[in-house]
Amino acid sequence: MDYFGDGVDRGLQISYALEEKPLGTAGSVRHAVLDLGEAILVVSGDLLFSIDFGSAINFHRRKGALVTMLLLPYHAEPWGLGIAALDRDGRVLRYLEKPAGPQDIFSRLINTGIYILEPEALTLIPPSTFFDFSRDLFPLLLNKALPFFGYVTEGYWSDLGTLELYRQAHEQVFAGNGGVLIPAGEIAPRVWAEEEIKIAPGAVLRPPLFLGARSCLEEGAAAGPATxxxxxxxxxxGASVVRSILGQDNRIGEKTVLADALLADANIIEKHCCLQEGVVLGGYCQVSAHSTLRRNVKVWPHHHLPSHTFLEGVTLAGEPEG
Structure with missing residues (x-):
């Protein structure tokens, strides 16, 4: 909500619906949609994609579908994904969420988490009730033999549902895959920067690299590649950040080294620290001077680590004491 606001500056009108209790993927959509007068496009929030929605909507209308699921041919094992089988007309014959083993894989068409729903489909979702698309609505559509179709797209699609997938998606964007445009100008080959950045003398920029608005590299700092x-x-x-993803308003101290790290917003990493090999920090953490975090250390938000901390392969979860 903070990022998009009301959407006016983007030529949009955006409203938000908040859940007082979890309602599931379908129940939350039913809760959010106030006007049941027209078809809606549902897009899961943890995706990166470049897909032609116009063709999918035309298919949906042409078939007279109640629900259309956008599907993608998938050439790896579809563990952790939903799969669907279609007839020659594109109607969904069978659907399975997250195959348990090779014996369950009857299709290589995966669910993209993008759906087109007619108003009548929303009436099948009970209000104020936990209800899931894959586990509740789709089986209901199949059991009632309602017009449930699958549209096969060839567009770019990537799930961002795990930290590793999130990292890989950044690599794909840097590589220019999928037609995803980086919304900034190039100040050097494959170095993209937004407005009001500050780069001190002696700072080093190694492509590919993205610098957000008002970011600053002090003297001798180095950023990139893949950062x-x-x-x-x-x-x-003198700080160095390599193969890492840093959110907004982080402070990286003098001669601190980050390699293969992922930081959310507003963390403070003091001088002479080393964070490497898959370290993840939630927002508003503080890592005091001369500390080392390595080998997939994960720290939840608001933790304060004292100076000379050494952590390896652990997770600091929950709210910190005090």
Whole structure:
């Protein structure tokens, strides 16, 4: 909500619906849609894609579908994904969420998490009740033999549902795959920067690299390759950030090294620290000077680590004490 606001500056009108209790993927859509007068397009929020929605909507209308699921041919094992089988007309014959083993794989068409629903489909979702698309609505459509279709798209699609997939998606964007455009100008080959950045003398930029608005590299700092520096983030003198993704308003101290790290917003990493090999920090953490975090350390938000901390392969979860 903070990022998009009401959408006016993007030529949009955006409203938000908040859940007081979890309602599931379908129940939350039913809760959010106030006007049942027209078909809706549902897009899961943890996706990166470049797909022609116009063709999918035309298919949906042409088939007289109640629900259309956008599907994608998938050439790897579809573990953790939904799969569907279609007849020659595109009607869904069978659907399975997350195959348990090779014996369950009857199709290589995966569910993209993007759907077109007619108003009548929304009436099948009970209000104020936990209800899931894959586990509740789709079986209901199949059991009632309602017009449930699958549209096969060839567009670019990537799930962002795990940290590793999130990292891979950044690599794909840097590689220019999928037609996803980086919304910034190039200040050097494959170095993209938004407005009001500050780069001190002696700072080093290694492509591919993205610098968010108002980010700052102090003298001798180095960023990249394969790195995102979020808006307002500051790299102190001599700091080095490699193959890492940093959110907004982080402060990276003097001669601190980050390699293969992922930081959310507003973390403070003091001087002479080393975070490497898959370290993840939630927002608003503080890592005090001369600390080392390595080998997939994960720290939930608001934790404060004292100076000379050494952590390896652990997770600090929950709210910190005090």
């Amino acid at each position: 995102v520096i979020g808006a307002g983030t500051v790299l102190g003198a």
